[in-house]
Amino acid sequence: MRGSEAVVKCLKAHDVDTIFGYPGGMILPLFEALRKEKDINFVLTTHEQSAAHAADGYARASGKPGVCIATSGPGATNLVTGIATAFMDSVPMVVITGQVPSTLLGRDSFQETDIFGITMPITKYSFKLDRAEDLLPAVQEAFEIASSGREGPVLIDIPKDFFYADVKYKEKKVEKKIDKRPDADFLIYAAEAIDKIMQAERPIVIAGGGVILGQAQEELISFAEKYDLPVVSTLMGIGVFPNNHPLYMGFAGLHGRKAANNAVAEADLIIAAGSRFGDRQTGNLDKYVHNKSFIHIDIDPAEIDKNVHSSIGLAGNMKTILQLLMQRTPVNNVKTWWTMLKNWQKKYMYNYDGSYDVPNVMHYISQTINKKNADFAVVTDVGQHQMWAAQHIKRYKPRTWFTSGGLGTMGFGLPASIGVQLYYKNKRRVVHIAGDGSIKMTGSEYYTMAALNLPIISVIINNESLGMIRQLQKVFYGEKYFSSEFAYKMDYAKYAKSFGITAYNVYSMDDFIEVFSNAIEQNKPQVIIVNISKGFVEPMTRTDSGINTFVDF
């Protein structure tokens, strides 16, 4: 069997039904094999970066590795931002790049780049092939590595001639490696952790994206309920704890809700589940750790003590560990703590008055997409709109909130929406929220969205500026705005219409309500441009101070 056919067969064996990519000379043999494979849907994007983001979105929604392919040289380098995005957010992904024939390698041949070397720091693993017989084992192993332990992207760089080489296909059933943990030692640490939880006067749980990856939503809810623990989420953890649950305090961090940030700042014990204590979550580390102890649960042992020194580190399977922590009868008393928390919740409750600003727009979206029998996923880009969405759109289920957390990749939203929508098909519709800055980055994917007739509702918050940059220039550069305000007006509705997509310009809350509810009714691609004044995302904490020190606007 030809190498290219073996690769396709192997992809099929790994349950791959959708591949994103872009053709080019060195990857063409694989395209020829894919052409003949009817069970795999190939999605052509307008740029390789978008293929990577779309595969990423598909993976975040499905939990399976997303697959994207590109050719050598520029095709491969265009993938880099997408791979780095997936790496930072621990998304399982298999990336296949074509490479110049092995005989031409190392001669600076046409469209040759060392993509193996370029992507080494941003992949969980990468394969550089020396022999055609290594091709198939590499593809098989790539899936195993991408989807085991802490998930992440894996790249395989395949010289063109290996696609033509005669390869023996051997079906290999991927067995998920069984985690040997917990062992006897581990139980001691778990018991110590329970003691600590019961002794704490002001405990709090931080739910991170790792709980979603570890499919431990139920365990997390039971754990928090059992010990009556307040829960905040990280940006990546939104959705894992139902936002209407009485124990939920909101999203914490640089732009977190005030009640949530206060709770974290005043806690004496933080139980972090699947969160790596990123700097946007903690702010100033010295102030963050002051007078606190930490129980850190993560699948990746290297995360324990990396950013925050914990008292107890539990590395392993999230589900198992949370179950272990529920083995005793609670005796803790957190009543006083809850009185404080409830006060903050009341004091800092957001007043949605229906005026035409972004928080109210987000609140309306939230109310509409969370109605009974409605099932929506929210995908955001990166910027002010992303933070407003995180603050004001309620999510109840894991894998219904998608955002670029670690890398903060502008342009992630639209291609990721395509991946998410393709996975959910008719079961769940995607609302994509972008800023006018981020949509300029990968807006050409409206072409793909239109070509596939995906019923995504794309909302562009148009404040004619790079809002987050403007905000940083206000706070840290004495309101000296530079390169953050667009003097040249662009008609985004005409842009969307040029792809054949229905688009609306909105100038008031009434407009928005009408257009958005109408968009929900119609099952087709739509773009809504919310033309709105420039504003600032509040609350905002200063990165150099504690997370309950807020910037005054």
Next chain:
Amino acid sequence: MKHALSVLVNNKPGVLLRVVGMISRRSFNIDSLSVGVTQPPEYSRITIFFKGEAYIVDQMIKQIGKIPDVTAVQLHNPKDAVYRGMTLVKVRTDDDNRLDVLKIAELFRAHAVDVQTTTLIFEITGQDEKVEAFTRLLAPYGILEIIRTGQIAMERGEKTINNYAEKKEFYGKSVI
């Protein structure tokens, strides 16, 4: 403080780059590095000497341990390990002082591996301190060139690096 780490890895192209790249990505600095194939030849052994506080040691072990090609990571305790490195020293000599120089070399158990009318090359193995003392004594004669290999480390007694292969995983830690 100086630390020695032995890392057992698959003997495949790119693996050294993976390990070293991880270290540089985390902004840790390497003092010395040596790599060689082991018996059996499917594995290579990397010895890394580095300085740093407990945090850096902990992260080095965990981050290196995460790399799929890494089989074992062993942190050496200086009391229970033998450290060795080799140094070549080229020193200027003439008929008058050659015997003096050779005498010093004898005291340090350094071997002359090349003898010319105006120069000598010595090979010396051992820990850094010994090599430094040797070069200090030779300095007045005129040292032309010094080259050092990376140091290697091996634990004393019956234990080998393979004993650390199973310990790669981290389970938890006690209350501090």
